[in-house]
Amino acid sequence: MITRPRSKRSGVLDQLRAEGVGLWLDDYHRGRLADGSLERLVADGLVGGVISRPAAVARAMADTSAYQDQLSRLPGAAAAEERVYALLAEDARAACTALEPVFRETKGMHGWVSLGIAPRLAANAQAMADHSRRLAEMVDRPNVLIRIPVVDRGLAAAGDVLAHGVGVHVTSVYSVQRYAQAVDVYFRGLERAAADGHAVSAAASLVSLDIGHLNARTDALLDGSADPRAAALRGQAGVAVARLVYRRYEESLGCPHWRYLVADGARPQRLLWTSENAPESPRAALNRVERLIAWMTLHAIPQQALEALELREGFHGDTLSGEHGAACRVLDAYGWAGIVLDSLAHELETAAIERERAAWDELLAATQAE
Numbered sequence: 503m504i505t506r507p508r509s510k511r512s513g514v515l516d517q518l519r520a521e522g523v524g525l526w527l528d529d530y531h532r533g534r535l536a537d538g539s540l541e542r543l544v545a546d547g548l549v550g551g552v553i554s555r556p557a558a559v560a561r562a563m564a565d566t567s568a569y570q571d572q573l574s575r576l577p578g579a580a581a582a583e584e585r586v587y588a589l590l591a592e593d594a595r596a597a598c599t600a601l602e603p604v605f606r607e608t609k610g611m612h613g614w615v616s617l618g619i620a621p622r623l624a625a626n627a628q629a630m631a632d633h634s635r636r637l638a639e640m641v642d643r644p645n646v647l648i649r650i651p652v653v654d655r656g657l658a659a660a661g662d663v664l665a666h667g668v669g670v671h672v673t674s675v676y677s678v679q680r681y682a683q684a685v686d687v688y689f690r691g692l693e694r695a696a697a698d699g700h701a702v703s704a705a706a707s708l709v710s711l712d713i714g715h716l717n718a719r720t721d722a723l724l725d726g727s728a729d730p731r732a733a734a735l736r737g738q739a740g741v742a743v744a745r746l747v748y749r750r751y752e753e754s755l756g757c758p759h760w761r762y763l764v765a766d767g768a769r770p771q772r773l774l775w776t777s778e779n780a781p782e783s784p785r786a787a788l789n790r791v792e793r794l795i796a797w798m799t800l801h802a803i804p805q806q807a808l809e810a811l812e813l814r815e816g817f818h819g820d821t822l823s824g825e826h827g828a829a830c831r832v833l834d835a836y837g838w839a840g841i842v843l844d845s846l847a848h849e850l851e852t853a854a855i856e857r858e859r860a861a862w863d864e865l866l867a868a869t870q871a872e
Contacts, residue, residue, distance in 0.1 A: 553776075554593050599643070678746045679847070744775065773799045
């Protein structure tokens with residue numbers, strides 16, 4: 503038997519796995535299926551989950567013919583939003599199938615697919631919950647997560663969706679306070695699911711922190727600061743908030759509330775670091791990975807970054823655990839510079855939903871143009 507030499511990329515992946523870190527594909531669309539790249543990424547162990555974003559799908563519709571056949575079969579009189587849901591659901595079904603072996607082998611810890619609902623619903627919790635459940639039914643796979651932003655009534659909707667036994671990906675979190683609310687929603691949603699006879703193991707959850715936009719916004723504010731200490735704070739906000747959030751994550755898994763739920767079959771709510779709806783260079787994405795490493799966490803990065811792993815010399819172990827004190831000092835320094843990160847979170851949440859609306863509008867237009 504011929505033994506293939508291990509690539510440098512394999513060694514880097516082993517390092518990440520040893521630290522309990524998983525990688526997700528952040529720019530998934532149907533073209534990744536047509537060219538076989540998703541299948542290769544899964545087979546090589548590079549990805550354990552994917553995120554379908556409207557912006558990536560719209561780009562694929564413009565650059566490839568992957569969606570033309572399905573669009574030609576959709577009723578011409580169908581509303582644009584219904585056409586989008588049909589496209590996203592078919593994408594998600596195919597990705598769920600590709601990731602099913604991972605989902606099965608890891609007993610549901612990996613192998614998930616995340617897709618979102620129309621952002622116009624953000625102020626209406628009931629509408630968000632209804633659309634989320636309907637989209638999950640359209641996909642009809644056990645390893646699907648419906649993406650819901652924290653802005654406006656998002657957390658209320660997330661709780662209702664979880665209570666119906668449907669997995670939820672909570673997005674656009676920028677503060678420890680918001681993360682703590684997401685944890686509470688998960689716990690209460692699981693309790694409601696169990697009370698209604700749903701298996702709590704089916705109602706998985708993921709919370710993503712948008713590190714890219716948090717750093718970009720704070721760095722822009724630092725550029726206008728007269729404080730001589732401002733330059734040293736550039737690029738530090740994301741790591742500081744991630745460290746405090748990770749500590750809160752560890753605390754949540756040690757509380758009696760969680761011990762009761764896990765005994766009933768619940769899975770831990772995972773943390774994912776990302777840069778939502780923002781083109782990110784492979785170098786920037788992998789630098790983010792290097793700075794945010796801790797057990798049971800995930801990174802969503804674009805395909806080019808996954809393929810560029812072999813260019814890295816390696817990673818240097820856990821960067822988040824036990825760093826609460828250092829993170830608090832960084833946040834204090836931001837306060838001295840006139841930047842209070844908790845106060846900035848609401849502004850960032852609003853900007854995130856506006857970016858999502860713009861991407862969704864682009865996708866709506868693309869489906870009508872075909």
